[in-house]
Amino acid sequence: MTGPGPIETMTPFDGFLAGTDSVAAVTVQRDGTIVGANPAFHRTVGSTDSLPGVVVPAQAAIVTGLLAAAGASWQSVQAGLVRRSGDVVDCKFWALLHGEHVLVLAEPLRAPAEKLNALLLELNDELLAARRSLSAKNRRLRELDELKSMFLASAAHDLKTPLTSILGYAELLGEEELPAEAQRMALTIENGAQRVLSMINDLLAAATIMTGELRLEPSDTDLVTVARDAVHGLLPAARAGHATITLSGAESAPALVDERRVRQILDNLLSNAVKYSPGGGRVNVDCEVRGPTIAITVTDTGIGIPAAEQQHLFDRYFRASTAVDHGIEGTGLGLANARAFAEAHGGDLTCVSEPGSGSTFSLVLPHGLART
Numbered sequence: 001m002t003g004p005g006p007i008e009t010m011t012p013f014d015g016f017l018a019g020t021d022s023v024a025a026v027t028v029q030r031d032g033t034i035v036g037a038n039p040a041f042h043r044t045v046g047s048t049d050s051l052p053g054v055v056v057p058a059q060a061a062i063v064t065g066l067l068a069a070a071g072a073s074w075q076s077v078q079a080g081l082v083r084r085s086g087d088v089v090d091c092k093f094w095a096l097l098h099g100e101h102v103l104v105l106a107e108p109l110r111a112p113a114e115k116l117n118a119l120l121l122e123l124n125d126e127l128l129a130a131r132r133s134l135s136a137k138n139r140r141l142r143e144l145d146e147l148k149s150m151f152l153a154s155a156a157h158d159l160k161t162p163l164t165s166i167l168g169y170a171e172l173l174g175e176e177e178l179p180a181e182a183q184r185m186a187l188t189i190e191n192g193a194q195r196v197l198s199m200i201n202d203l204l205a206a207a208t209i210m211t212g213e214l215r216l217e218p219s220d221t222d223l224v225t226v227a228r229d230a231v232h233g234l235l236p237a238a239r240a241g242h243a244t245i246t247l248s249g250a251e252s253a254p255a256l257v258d259e260r261r262v263r264q265i266l267d268n269l270l271s272n273a274v275k276y277s278p279g280g281g282r283v284n285v286d287c288e289v290r291g292p293t294i295a296i297t298v299t300d301t302g303i304g305i306p307a308a309e310q311q312h313l314f315d316r317y318f319r320a321s322t323a324v325d326h327g328i329e330g331t332g333l334g335l336a337n338a339r340a341f342a343e344a345h346g347g348d349l350t351c352v353s354e355p356g357s358g359s360t361f362s363l364v365l366p367h368g369l370a371r372t
Contacts, residue, residue: 008356013103024106034093035101044106050070076332107163145210153207155199157291163200166280167193174360191240195329198271202333205264216258216344223253223294223365224287234274243277245270249287251292256368261341267335268357269298269361275328276359293347296363313351315340322355337365 013027017038024041026032090109095102170193173186204225208214231245239246265284273283277300288295305313305320316330335349342349346366353359 009176013098013101016103023224024108026104026106028102028104029100030102041106044089044091044108046087046191082223149210152203153211156203156207160197160200160204163197165192167197167214178251191237198267199331201264202268202331202337205341206333209337213341214340214344218256221255221257221259223255223257223261223296224250225252226259227266227285227287227296230263230270233267234270236256237271237284238274241274241278243246243274243281243283245274245283245285247285247287249285250289253287254367255365256346257295257365258341261344262365265338265363266296266298266339268338269363272330272334273298273300273302273359273361275321275330276300276304278324278326281358293364293366296365297360298363299358299360301358304357305351305353306355307353310351310353314349 011023014036017027021038023038024038024044026034026037026041045311065177083298091106092109096104131237167190170186170190174183174190178186196240228247231247234245269282270285274281277283281301283298286297286299288297303326305322309318309320313320314335318336319332321332323330339349342363342365347364349357349364350362352362
């Protein structure tokens with residue numbers, strides 16, 4: 001650097017220099033004499049000395065090159081900036097001419113490796129921030145899911161108590177010697193209460209599954225007997241819908257299972273089969289021993305399920321469009337609960353369906369289940 005030269009103390013760029021520190025900025029005369037500089041420029045050149053009046057020949061050449069095409073618009077050039085230590089920093093310069101003064105902005109150019117490292121650090125910070133945000137959202141979703149499960153369980157329990165009373169009195173009325181119209185009303189009350197009770201049981205089961213509180217109580221059970229009881233339990237609904245239910249296959253199928261949960265699976269499958277087979281449909285339950293497993297298939301001749309929707313059949317709250325179109329009631333929880341019960345036994349529940357031809361649900365369970 002050479003000694004002080006003539007200094008223009010007031011320039012049109014003084015306000016810019018005073019208010020800007022995010023980019024290195026310096027005001028110079030046409031010969032390269034520095035008139036003013038902001039703190040960022042001081043840091044870039046590595047100098048804390050007063051710079052006005054200093055002439056930097058190397059920078060004067062840069063300014064001269066910029067001014068060759070300078071006008072009312074910004075001009076730019078890439079060149080080396082000489083620091084106070086003598087080091088040269090590659091920079092990109094922009095210059096704007098106004099009268100006898102030039103505003104020069106300088107941005108140091110990082111080496112490729114340094115630039116890549118800086119980019120990686122920036123991306124890493126963004127990724128960490130995104131992970132923290134996602135973790136917080138997932139935590140909140142889990143909290144909301146737990147609250148939902150608690151609400152479902154609480155509401156279902158509160159509804160079940162009075163409903164049980166209604167159902168009990170409706171059954172008592174059905175046993176009385178009543179006029180035909182009164183008997184019909186009592187049966188309507190009983191059927192309606194049974195449907196609501198079934199929905200409440202679905203809600204309670206779903207809450208148990210969602211909160212991870214599902215516990216099996218295995219006992220020695222004949223699955224054919226369980227299937228036969230489930231069929232008998234659905235006969236009134238089948239007769240009301242003009243559907244027939246038959247039982248075929250093995251005469252016995254002993255297994256160590258949670259009888260209550262298996263009965264819930266079969267009740268759901270049979271109830272769906274009857275509901276989805278209106279107007280004289282046929283439902284068959286077949287029990288078969290297959291080596292280390294027992295398969296119970298429920299086949300109906302009902303409305304079927306579109307192929308594109310079958311992969312979602314066991315999703316919680318999903319309802320097939322065919323069921324919705326036919327006005328068939330349901331919570332969308334029954335099949336999700338049924339598969340969860342099957343998997344808890346180490347088994348599986350699958351479906352094959354053809355729209356307009358019917359559906360076949362296959363429940364496969366192992367003979368043995370470890371006692372818990």
